[in-house]
Amino acid sequence: MVKLTINGKSHQIDVESSTPLLWVIREQVGLTGTKYGCGIAQCGACTVHIDGKAVRSCALPVSAAAGKRITTIEGLAAGGVLHKVQKAWLDHEVPQCGYCQAGMIMAVAALLAEKPRPTDADINAGITNICRCGTFQQVREAIHAAAKA
């Protein structure tokens, strides 16, 4: 049994402690916004927040997240109001296929929490998610827009 707090809600989950957090979020909790892309923490599609920090959940055993505050893409818009990153993503029409964007948005939200006015160099160092559609030009524009919002 693992106790998880996800998007403010607690869950008691009967799962092996070595199961990656990603699959517990998707298969036991049923929140499918967080994506699988590689399983080895390379691509960032599975990015969630743990105690406010961006973490790649595909290679993190669920036991490491027990008792911590987990936020997924479904919990980013507090009270149904889009987070400023989501709003900037909408205004700048960032997503193409959109599959990687949940992870991208979570990574950017965590970056902005730490660095409210990131430089291009901060973005380059902090955002290392893969996007195969190639939305990076819009991602960068939208990060700067969100920082100003």
Next chain:
Amino acid sequence: MTSMPRISRRNFIIGTAAVGGGLALGLRLPFGPGVVRAADGSPEINAWVVIRPDDTVVIRVARSEMGQGTITGLAQLVAEELECNWSKVTYEYPTPGQSVKRKRVWGDFSTGGSRGIRMSNEYVRQGGAAARIMLVQAAANQWGVPAAECSAANSVITHRPSGRTVTYGRVAEAAAKLPAPDPKSIKLKDPKSWKLAGQSVKRLDTMDKLTGKQVYGFDLKLPGMLNAAIRDCPVFGGKLKSFNAGKVARMKGVKKVVRVGDSAVAVVADTWWHAKTALDALPVVWDEGPNAKVSSASIAAVLKAGLDAEQAFVGNQAGNANAAIASAPSKIEAVYSYPFQNHACMEPMNATARYTPDKCEVWVPTQDGEASFAALLAASGLPADKCEVYKINLGGGFGRRGAFQDYVTQAVQIAKQMPGTPVKLLWSREEDMLHGHYHPIMQCKLTGAFDASNNLTALHVRLSGQSILAAVRPHIVEKDKGRDPLVFQGLATSGEHAFGYTFPNLLIDHAMRNTHVPPGFWRGVNINQNAIFMECFMDELADAAGQDPLEFRRRFMAKHPRNLGVLNAVAERIGWSKPAPKGVYRGLAHMKAFNSYVAAAAEISVQDRGKVKIHRIVAATDPGYAVNPAQIERQIAGSFVYGLSALFQQECTVKNGRIVEENFDTYNSMRIAQMPKVECIVMPTGGTVWGGIGEPTICVAAPAVLNAFFRATNRRIRTIPLKNHGIELV
């Protein structure tokens, strides 16, 4: 309307509920005479347009959305002719089964070859226009006035003499009962008078991608669904000999271990993680067969021999290149090569199937619903009226999810062994990397001959390598007496991939050398390697002739004004005629592909011999018509991510008959830090032919950068990817 499809209400509910509604459309039997209804009972004006009583316009889109914006673009084209209120437009996918039952009323579902908009623009605009004509007629009938006295705009019909108005929603029911106008009587708008098409309106499908709500194939949930993980023989062509299910039968969540076809084994479990964990522990014995001896080196040797082979298929020729080269006072020669590459869609391959002897259904992210339907029919053994495919959003396609439906076949083969239970098959990233349909491998020897005054007199381009069509569409190759016409994309005599130069003596030919590694249509297909070969060698020829690369190209482009148009546009914007900033070097390239003309100019600098910084790329595209310029710009910028990742980082190598690179740690993809600033010039010049957007630009990314790299370093790189030369993008 006795020919209406008989699709049960129950099946429709399952279909739409499964994908969150709105994506799969259902049809009920008609309520009234002649009216076909959408799932919610709203009348269908025609196959493309449903109008709800609240004036919401539902536009049907048969092509698949995988990020390229085709839903929005096609809806704009329908709405332009329909004269409806854009803010009330939504969309839905018809299903392939319905299309078959309605004599393919929605046309081709295939969404590859950059054909989503260009190949369906005419009939979808006609669909919008026909619906408008019917709505206006219905209003005119209601008022007892001639239709000619009425006009439509913004979903409102106005009787001009009296000023009476009515909205589309109020007359939709009556319009749906009217006969469709003769398509020949419909006059489409001149694109010059477009109000909505041609505008950078916002996409219709963004919001759900921001909140986690959008359902992709592998997010699907069905009641009672189980999950499957699969392993196919890692050696292409190998077989599954045996597996020991007993070893994993008691592992947590495991329901069944099944043979899939003759080469794969799958574990079905309550969760995918349990299925994968058990699969990793499953003892499997393969019969790897003779292909287990094949390696990258043995494949390269076969291709190398083809460079000088006597027999080759001719793709393009003028004069007598061989004779001109033989007698020339000077010549230069170079050999290039392009590797196998995987599409590496962010969402690995997946499909969900439910089989009973009376019905087989598949939910799948697909670029071609009809290809999925065909795979389902073949694998299930059921007739078409007992099969249905529900298209779900794709997490990337890039050509992997169109012609190739191996995951659908497997999902049905698994589901057949568990009748009544829906099973979702998801490939791991490793499975996805090991079982691609790869960018074809190709080598190329180019020979250019000069006369005594340094004029280029002849060019021979010898391709040696894989044919996609020989593997995927053998009937086309057979019909062409063994030749694969597609291998000459961008180098062809005429057509949508016509060569952009005219030379006095020219020979472009192909020594077909196929391998056991299955080739596929990889975003851009054969233009990727052909643009590198041709456009890099043009720079080599220009250098040999002692001429500026742009000036040298122009000498052979007089008969190719639209190629020249895009090339001039990027040269001007990058400032080709003026010196580059200190330490910055330029390169350019152009090509005609998928009926669009594209060019790129790059500015780069190089540190420590191999650290490449791309400062700026200018890209021009002339697609004839531009339906949504903002989305075109996004496709172009994204093309550089796909094309430059391939140039710098990506190669699938072969060892013991299997692919070595299993994940993004060894098969990398560009990150935001490496993304150059891309400036787009969208310059449609009209004409009778529409060009594609999603693919063409990819092919000019690599040669523009390679040509700049040579200017910067005096090193001419002829084998891809650059990581093998110690060169990286920073």
